[in-house]
Amino acid sequence: MPALPEDGDYITIAQLVQPPTVPASGDPTREMVKRVDPFMFGQRYLEEGNDIFKYNAWDHVETDDDYKAYAELQYNKQRENPASDFHKNLYNSNPAKFWDRFYKNHNQNFFKNRKWLQQEFPILAEVTKRGAGRKVVLEVGAGAGNTAFPLVNNNENEELMVHACDYSKNAVKVMRESESYDEKHVRADVWDVTAEGEDSLPPGLEEGSVDVIVLIFIISALAPNQWNAALNNVYRLLKPGGYVLFRDYGRGDLAQVRFKKERYLDENFYCRGDGTRVYFFELEELRNIWGGWTPEKGLQLDDDNEKGQPTQPATVSENRFEVINLAKDQRLLVNRQKKLKMYRCWMQGRFRKRVAGDQLEDATPEKLTEDTETTL
Numbered sequence: 001m002p003a004l005p006e007d008g009d010y011i012t013i014a015q016l017v018q019p020p021t022v023p024a025s026g027d028p029t030r031e032m033v034k035r036v037d038p039f040m041f042g043q044r045y046l047e048e049g050n051d052i053f054k055y056n057a058w059d060h061v062e063t064d065d066d067y068k069a070y071a072e073l074q075y076n077k078q079r080e081n082p083a084s085d086f087h088k089n090l091y092n093s094n095p096a097k098f099w100d101r102f103y104k105n106h107n108q109n110f111f112k113n114r115k116w117l118q119q120e121f122p123i124l125a126e127v128t129k130r131g132a133g134r135k136v137v138l139e140v141g142a143g144a145g146n147t148a149f150p151l152v153n154n155n156e157n158e159e160l161m162v163h164a165c166d167y168s169k170n171a172v173k174v175m176r177e178s179e180s181y182d183e184k185h186v187r188a189d190v191w192d193v194t195a196e197g198e199d200s201l202p203p204g205l206e207e208g209s210v211d212v213i214v215l216i217f218i219i220s221a222l223a224p225n226q227w228n229a230a231l232n233n234v235y236r237l238l239k240p241g242g243y244v245l246f247r248d249y250g251r252g253d254l255a256q257v258r259f260k261k262e263r264y265l266d267e268n269f270y271c272r273g274d275g276t277r278v279y280f281f282e283l284e285e286l287r288n289i290w291g292g293w294t295p296e297k298g299l300q301l302d303d304d305n306e307k308g309q310p311t312q313p314a315t316v317s318e319n320r321f322e323v324i325n326l327a328k329d330q331r332l333l334v335n336r337q338k339k340l341k342m343y344r345c346w347m348q349g350r351f352r353k354r355v356a357g358d359q360l361e362d363a364t365p366e367k368l369t370e371d372t373e374t375t376l
């Protein structure tokens, strides 16, 4: 393949790239999976000889070397043309304002019915089972309630309570106005996950009262220097043995590579055109953040490194999160009409508030599934 043009825009590049394939397996069931069951994610391998444009998505597709080089080039350009200090200050000083605008402007169009939630995070199926007993789930940065509502709509547990919190007043308004909003099982409140002092816990919740905390595309909306406060609140809210379910953007995702001039706030951290912020995580960085944080020492950011790399591992304390699963979800999504190949990269994990003296459960391989954010 010819080298990708340095000044090509994302669409040109996305048409040119030739993703690496795996050798043909000759296994007819693989072909069946691709053809018959569009929700059988994780098994749509791009094999030698496959026509890329025959299906909408391929799983576990590594980006090819040309594309990686192209991405690095874009990052360099972004660094050389950062947002001005004025704009950095604007977007960082009151980020909730920009999310408020987002929810005002988009007026319901952002709701995604995530059918994959329970398949992906089986604990969500458990807490919604008939007779599961009193269970409390907290969705943080709940937005339009993309997790809360599918959960309550499929719930058979009389004693389930879902708290859906967001620091955008308009997001909370959208949730409260939803036809699925039934206070028997769901309550939406304004809450900033990074809050300290008397507002540091959401309305109606006490320390150690939550079974499951869902963090889907929310930690990426925080500046790195806010992660510590967020982890602290999450830790305090969870019961010992309680779970964090995490999904967020990964470094190299097309959304990152496509950022143009004056969007770069800091390394891997950007502002979108609407003023909302987004961070792109590395796998090891997440392992360090969740596996390294302790309530006593926090993230232990070192002065030269404000990107959440703890300076020493958390062996000093039993009070911490266990990383049960953490995996990169790399997909090649295909726009068959425009002949575009789009590399997406998300990170997904499950973490658990450690129970003193308890053994880490055996890590099961992460099942990774589809998200609907596929627009280009």
Ligand SMILES: C[S@@+](CC[C@H](N)C(=O)[O-])C[C@H]1O[C@@H](n2cnc3c(N)ncnc32)[C@H](O)[C@@H]1O
Residues within 6 Å of the ligand: 099, 100, 140, 141, 142, 143, 144, 146, 165, 166, 167, 168, 171, 191, 192, 193, 194, 216, 217, 218, 221, 222
């Ligand atoms: C990318 S959206 C994701 C929304 C939802 N979790 C989803 O996956 O559809 C990020 C959400 O986090 C919220 N958010 C950002 N920072 C927050 C904070 N410090 N505390 C609470 N919510 C926050 C925003 O208002 C926004 O609704």
